[in-house]
Amino acid sequence: MAWQAATGYNDRALVEAQIGRRKFVIGPELNAREMNRQVTENQIATKSLNRMTRLGRAVFKRAA
Numbered sequence: 640m641a642w643q644a645a646t647g648y649n650d651r652a653l654v655e656a657q658i659g660r661r662k663f664v665i666g667p668e669l670n671a672r673e674m675n676r677q678v679t680e681n682q683i684a685t686k687s688l689n690r691m692t693r694l695g696r697a698v699f700k701r702a703a
Contacts, residue, residue, distance in 0.1 A: 661688050 665684045
């Protein structure tokens with residue numbers, strides 16, 4: 640729809656979907672206490688999730 644393209648809604652939806660995948664696969668919170676370790680933990684999680692995304696997503700078929 641035109642309003643979605645005009646407002647950037649599609650980009651936002653893609654980002655929100657990726658954040659949802661991250662929380663589902665990796666977890667909703669960080670384990671490290673110190674900020675520099677949290678940054679490292681998040682970078683590792685992001686790289687692994689990006690790699691999984693590049694490999695492809697599962698294709699689901701509806702069962703009758």
